[in-house]
Amino acid sequence: MKIAVMGAGAVGCYYGAMLARAGHDVTLIGRPAHVDAVNRDGLLLEFGGAQQYIEMNASSDASAIAGAGLVLFCVKSTDTNDAGAQIKPFLAPDTIVMSLQNGVDNAERLSAVIGLPVIPTVVYVATSMEGPGHVKHHGRGELVIGTSPQSEKVAQTLRPAHIPVEISENAEGALWAKMILNCAYNALSAISQMPYGALVQGEGIWDVMRNAVDECLTVAKGCGVTVPGDVWGAIKKIAETMPGQYSSTAQDLARGKTSEIDFLNGYIVRKGAELGIPTPTNLALHAMTKLRERRE
Amino acid sequence: MKIAVMGAGAVGCYYGAMLARAGHDVTLIGRPAHVDAVNRDGLLLEFGGAQQYIEMNASSDASAIAGAGLVLFCVKSTDTNDAGAQIKPFLAPDTIVMSLQNGVDNAERLSAVIGLPVIPTVVYVATSMEGPGHVKHHGRGELVIGTSPQSEKVAQTLRPAHIPVEISENAEGALWAKMILNCAYNALSAISQMPYGALVQGEGIWDVMRNAVDECLTVAKGCGVTVPGDVWGAIKKIAETMPGQYSSTAQDLARGKTSEIDFLNGYIVRKGAELGIPTPTNLALHAMTKLRERRE
Numbered sequence: 287m288k289i290a291v292m293g294a295g296a297v298g299c300y301y302g303a304m305l306a307r308a309g310h311d312v313t314l315i316g317r318p319a320h321v322d323a324v325n326r327d328g329l330l331l332e333f334g335g336a337q338q339y340i341e342m343n344a345s346s347d348a349s350a351i352a353g354a355g356l357v358l359f360c361v362k363s364t365d366t367n368d369a370g371a372q373i374k375p376f377l378a379p380d381t382i383v384m385s386l387q388n389g390v391d392n393a394e395r396l397s398a399v400i401g402l403p404v405i406p407t408v409v410y411v412a413t414s415m416e417g418p419g420h421v422k423h424h425g426r427g428e429l430v431i432g433t434s435p436q437s438e439k440v441a442q443t444l445r446p447a448h449i450p451v452e453i454s455e456n457a458e459g460a461l462w463a464k465m466i467l468n469c470a471y472n473a474l475s476a477i478s479q480m481p482y483g484a485l486v487q488g489e490g491i492w493d494v495m496r497n498a499v500d501e502c503l504t505v506a507k508g509c510g511v512t513v514p515g516d517v518w519g520a521i522k523k524i525a526e527t528m529p530g531q532y533s534s535t536a537q538d539l540a541r542g543k544t545s546e547i548d549f550l551n552g553y554i555v556r557k558g559a560e561l562g563i564p565t566p567t568n569l570a571l572h573a574m575t576k577l578r579e580r581r582e
Numbered sequence: 583m584k585i586a587v588m589g590a591g592a593v594g595c596y597y598g599a600m601l602a603r604a605g606h607d608v609t610l611i612g613r614p615a616h617v618d619a620v621n622r623d624g625l626l627l628e629f630g631g632a633q634q635y636i637e638m639n640a641s642s643d644a645s646a647i648a649g650a651g652l653v654l655f656c657v658k659s660t661d662t663n664d665a666g667a668q669i670k671p672f673l674a675p676d677t678i679v680m681s682l683q684n685g686v687d688n689a690e691r692l693s694a695v696i697g698l699p700v701i702p703t704v705v706y707v708a709t710s711m712e713g714p715g716h717v718k719h720h721g722r723g724e725l726v727i728g729t730s731p732q733s734e735k736v737a738q739t740l741r742p743a744h745i746p747v748e749i750s751e752n753a754e755g756a757l758w759a760k761m762i763l764n765c766a767y768n769a770l771s772a773i774s775q776m777p778y779g780a781l782v783q784g785e786g787i788w789d790v791m792r793n794a795v796d797e798c799l800t801v802a803k804g805c806g807v808t809v810p811g812d813v814w815g816a817i818k819k820i821a822e823t824m825p826g827q828y829s830s831t832a833q834d835l836a837r838g839k840t841s842e843i844d845f846l847n848g849y850i851v852r853k854g855a856e857l858g859i860p861t862p863t864n865l866a867l868h869a870m871t872k873l874r875e876r877r878e
Contacts, residue, residue, distance in 0.1 A: 477773060478873040488876065490851070490869035497862045555786070566793045570866040573786035577774045580784065 287443065288313065290351035291358045292373055294320040294344070296413040297386055298360030299421035301449065303331040306342040308447035313343040313350050315373075321346045323419025332422040344419075348372035356382045356443065359396060359404070363389040363549035370399035377402060382436045386429070388468060388534075389549035390461045390511075393432070405440065406432045408460040432457035459506075459514045466502040466513065468533070468550045470495040470521045473571035475533035476547070477578055479540065483529025495521065497567040498551070505554050508561040535575060542582045547575045583739065584609065586650035588669055590616040590640070592709040593682055594656030595717035597745065599627040602638040604743035609639040609646050611669075617642045619715025628718040640715075644668035652678045652739065655692060655700070659685040659845035666695035673698060678732045682725070684764060684830075685845035686757045686807075689728075701736065702728045704756040728753035755802075755810045762798040762809065764829070764846045766791040766817050769867035771829035772843070773874055775836065779825025791817065793863040794847070801850050804857040831871060838878045843871045 287310070291302040294316020306312040306329070314324060321344040328339035343350065351357060351373055361369040366387065377383070377400055384405045385393040393406035408431075412424035428450035431437055441451040454460060474485055474494065485491060499518055506513050524531075538545040551572040558565035583606070587598040590612020602608040602625070610620060617640040619625075624635035639646065647653060647669055657665040662683065673679070673696055680701045681689040689702035704727075708720035724746035727733055737747040750756060770781055770790065781787060795814055802809050820827075834841040847868040854861035 474870070474873075477870055478877065480873065480877065485873070488869060488873040490865055490872065494862075494866045494869045497865065566790075566862045567866050569786055569793065570790045570863050573784060573790045574770070574773055574870065576786065577770075577776065577781070577784040581774065581776065 287311070287355040288353050289356045289358065289443075290315065290354035290373075291360060292348070292351065292369055293360035293362075293365075294324075295360060295362070296415045296421055297409055297411065298358060299329060299415065299419075300331070300411060300413040300423060300427070301358055301360070301386065302342060303329050303340045303421060304427075304447045304449055305444070306340045307331070307338070310443075310447065311343075313345065313354065315345055315348055315350055318346045319418040320344070320415075323417075327419065330416075330420040332416070332420070334423070349376055352376040353378075354381060356384070356440065358384055358386055359392075360386045362544075363387055363392055363546045364544055366392050366395050367399055370396045374400045382440060384431065384440065388465065388546055389553060390458065390465050391549070391553065403434060405434050405437060406457050406461055408457055408464055410464075428452065430454045430457055430460045456512060456514055459512050462502075462506050462511050462513045463515055463517050463520070465550060465553070466499055466506070466517050467521055467524065468535075469498050469502050469554060469568060469571070471524065472533035472535035472545075473547060473551050473575045476535040476539050476545065477571070477574045479532070479536055481530050481532050482525045486525040494567060494571075498571060501558065501563070501565045501568050502554050504563050505557050505561065505565065508563050509557060539575070539578055539582050545575065545579055547572055547579070551575070583607070583651040584649050585652045585654065585739075586611065586647035587654045587656060588644070588647065588665055589656035589658075589661075590620075591656060591658070592711045592717055593705055593707065594654060595625060595711065595715075596627070596707060596709040596719060596723070597654055597656070597682065598638060599625050599636045599717060600723075600743045600745055601740070602636045603627070603634070606739075606743065607639075609641065609650065611641055611644055611646055614642045615714040616640070619713075623715065626712075626716040628712070628716075630719070645672055648672040649674075650677060652680070652736065654680055654682055655688075656682045658840075659683055659688055659842045660840055662688050662691050663695055666692045670696045678736060680727065680736065684761065684842055685849060686754065686761050687845070687849065699730060701730050701733060702753050702757055704753060704760055706760075724748065726750045726753055726756045752808060752810055755808050758798075758802050758807050758809045759811055759813050759816070761846060761849070762795055762802070762813050763817055763820065764831075765794050765798050765850060765864060765867070767820065768829035768831035768841075769843060769847050769871045772831040772835050772841065773867070773870050775828070775832055777826050777828050778821045782821040790863060790867075794867060797854065797859070797861045797864050798850050800859050801853050801857065801861065804859050805853060835871070835874055835878050841871065841875055843868055843875070847871070 324344035393404040397404040551568040554568040620640035689700040693700040831841040847864040850864040
């Protein structure tokens with residue numbers, strides 16, 4: 287089965303590399319700098335201290351996904367609508383589309399654009415782009431995917447490529463849990479340009495995070511979502527296990543890029559307004575991140 | 583009557599200069615750089631386009647206030663307790679002490695330290711230090727002072743020196759109104775390092791300011807304080823009339839100084855906690871300002 291990966295960021299490149307390494311026919315769609323490097327040398331995957339060049343097709347033109355049986359949609363939340371419109375003409379009615387993105391509404395938004403079902407997928411992996419066509423794996427790699435008629439087939443395709451997959455009745459709740467974690471850390475790390483360990487030593491920062499999380503959980507409840515696990519416990523743990531980590535939002539702002547904050551704290555603010563739930567902490571975090579985003 | 587000014591910042595230098603210019607015997611207590619300049623050349627006052635050197639006594643030793651009949655206490659809120667302890671040994675039982683400071687609890691804190699009544703004073707002036715012993719007047723200059731047995735005498739001393747003075751039954755409310763304005767602007771301008779005009783164009787910033795102000799007004803009510811005037815109207819106006827202004831907190835952080843934020847948004851957070859009133863917006867603004875203060 288031909289597999290296409292839309293979006294050549296750290297997530298798309300990693301899963302594309304894992305699938306190509308397992309023998310799949312993979313096509314990566316991304317920006318010219320990455321595409322050129324991959325077409326010239328293959329995709330460079332760093333994994334567990336080893337480096338490996340992996341051959342795959344790459345193109346900066348969305349038409350290259352034509353004929354794909356499975357599409358891994360890996361663009362930023364800010365690009366979902368545009369990228370969805372780009373791939374739409376090249377999808378077949380039975381193409382399986384998965385959204386491997388942050389935020390909780392990408393699968394729904396993408397589905398509305400392409401007119402096909404989209405499997406919401408929660409990604410638990412730490413990877414980074416080290417240069418054009420060069421992705422580095424730092425840890426984990428498992429996916430939690432929503433239930434659908436194709437989910438079992440997807441799991442059977444991905445698992446042999448060393449991609450652990452869990453099919454969950456509550457993938458939406460898992461997406462929310464991940465987003466809430468991002469709502470706690472991303473804006474604060476971005477506004478202060480501090481890593482998590484130093485951040486949480488700031489006076490009152492745990493209280494701000496707790497308020498942000500409580501607002502998120504209230505909004506989730508208002509949306510009818512059951513958030514699984516001990517979200518607050520997981521959040522407290524991250525500062526200990528990843529003290530040197532800067533949030534993706536902090537990294538985006540430092541590089542002058544548009545962040546995903548509109549789909550993290552900004553999403554909570556919008557949903558809260560719809561539901562009549564006050565979200566003052568998420569509002570303040572979102573507004574200050576946007577100020578900084580505009581300034582950079 | 584000998585008048586002493588404790589604190590040679592822009593407020594203390596301005597009022598000290600106005601009083602010395604009117605013929606009063608003024609002694610300024612401040613840091614050596616300012617004191618040396620004043621003792622060498624006099625205090626340089628820029629006012630309405632004109633420059634004038636004004637002779638006065640200056641010392642970096644608090645003992646120089648001995649014999650003063652009136653003390654203008656003009657240090658930052660962070661220094662109230664220390665500076666109060668410094669001047670205490672040199673105050674007479676009938677020395678009139680005025681607190682010309684931001685924040686709402688300085689008069690009370692100072693009074694507790696020196697064991698004398700302190701007249702709370704709301705300062706409406708725009709001034710800046712342009713260099714050692716060099717103060718520039720940008721606008722206004724009036725004082726609102728609390729009622730006390732000495733208030734009429736104080737007003738009669740200051741008014742002939744072109745210092746408009748109003749004696750108010752609700753000076754505390756006026757101090758709160760000024761502090762609430764600072765709670766709306768100071769942290770946001772500091773965190774973003776933006777002037778007011780650009781700041782309020784940020785997405786959601788008016789909503790954040792509105793939330794901060796509503797929390798402050800609720801805490802004021804819980805403290806039994808009636809805040810006079812249309813605080814929100816005044817806040818909206820400032821962005822139009824002072825678009826290029828950076829908050830004092832923004833200036834303090836840019837210069838690596840400790841800000842007064844603990845006595846602005848931080849005060850609201852503490853009082854809110856005492857009274858059981860939620861203050862999530864002030865908490866977030868305070869915490870993020872403290873992060874930046876620590877980093878600078």
